[in-house]
Amino acid sequence: MDQLLLDITPGPRPTLDNFVVGRNGELLAALRHALSGISVERCIYLWGDQGSGKSHLLSACANYGPDGIYAKSWVPEPGNIVAVDDVDSLDDAAQIALFNLYNLMREQGGMLIMSGAVSPLHLKLRDDLRTRLGWGLVYQVQTLSDEEKQEALARHALNKGFFLAPEISHYLLRHGRRDLQSLLSTLDALDEESRKLHRAPTIPLLKTILN
Numbered sequence: 001m002d003q004l005l006l007d008i009t010p011g012p013r014p015t016l017d018n019f020v021v022g023r024n025g026e027l028l029a030a031l032r033h034a035l036s037g038i039s040v041e042r043c044i045y046l047w048g049d050q051g052s053g054k055s056h057l058l059s060a061c062a063n064y065g066p067d068g069i070y071a072k073s074w075v076p077e078p079g080n081i082v083a084v085d086d087v088d089s090l091d092d093a094a095q096i097a098l099f100n101l102y103n104l105m106r107e108q109g110g111m112l113i114m115s116g117a118v119s120p121l122h123l124k125l126r127d128d129l130r131t132r133l134g135w136g137l138v139y140q141v142q143t144l145s146d147e148e149k150q151e152a153l154a155r156h157a158l159n160k161g162f163f164l165a166p167e168i169s170h171y172l173l174r175h176g177r178r179d180l181q182s183l184l185s186t187l188d189a190l191d192e193e194s195r196k197l198h199r200a201p202t203i204p205l206l207k208t209i210l211n
Contacts, residue, residue, distance in 0.1 A: 014059040020152045020180060023142040024053070030137055031057065034111050035064050035081070043106060043136030046115040051179030052141040054115040058083035061113050078104050081111045087133070088116040088123055099129045112136075146173055149180060156184055160191055162201065171203050175210055186210070 016035075021028055027046070033039040046054050055072070061083050062068035068081040073089045075097040076082060082105065090098060098114075105112045116123055120134035144152065150169045157164035164187070176186050189209050194201045 013063060014056045015063060016057075016060045019053060019056055019060060020144060020148065022144045022148045024139075027057075027139040027141065030139065031061060031113075034113075034137075035061060039137075041137050042109070042111045043102065044111075044113045045120060045133045045136060045138045046113070046141050047117060047119050047138070048141035049143050050117070051181075052143040053180065054141050055085055056181070057141065058085050058113055058115055061111065075101055077101075078108065079110060082113070084112070084114045086116065087114050088118070088125065090125070092126075095126050095129050099126065099132060102129075102132045144180060149173060149183060152180060153183060153187055156187060157191070160188075162191060162194075164201065168201060168203055168206060171206060172210075175207075 016028060016031060019028065030039065030044070034042050034044060046057060048054055059070050061081055062070035065081050067079055068083070069076045069079045070083045070085070072085040073094075075084060075090070075094050078101060082101070084098060084101075087098060102112060114133065116133075119140070120130055120138060123130050123133065125133075150166070150173065153169045153172070154164050168190075172183060172186060176183055186206075186209065190201050190206055193209060194205060197205070199205070
């Protein structure tokens, strides 16, 4: 059997359309309004647990326009759409750069979307930067429940042309990585390997992939 390199298998390009909404309907609507220019407030901060989808949303916003910029743990120059992921990992110099970027983009226009693990109040950043991050729209990205993840896996399987038995998704949730992107990548690998072997996806085959 060919070695399956799940960690480097590229997933689909992140967009707002392929984000699994769950309980984040209001957040998704706010992002669409900001990207379309309907919303007056165009500085947005997202926070939530690892694997909740923050990076997907920031990448999706950066992908919305031809000149969008996505930066993880560093601060780029101003642009029409700028997404800065993991602001809680910024060093002192980068925190100053983000403070200046926030002020500049708030004055000159453009959409600035940022993310961190906790709400602005609990960020261990400079006081002036922490205050700025709380000025705009602030949303917690709600992690999908196991039931919502199972629904997402089932829909993904149907889109790829096969039926995913519930016991397979249950096993994957118990023994695979918990974030949705890893779950979907594992499901893609299962589908690919089952096609090679001309057999339906099964738990034994999934165990082989996970191991």
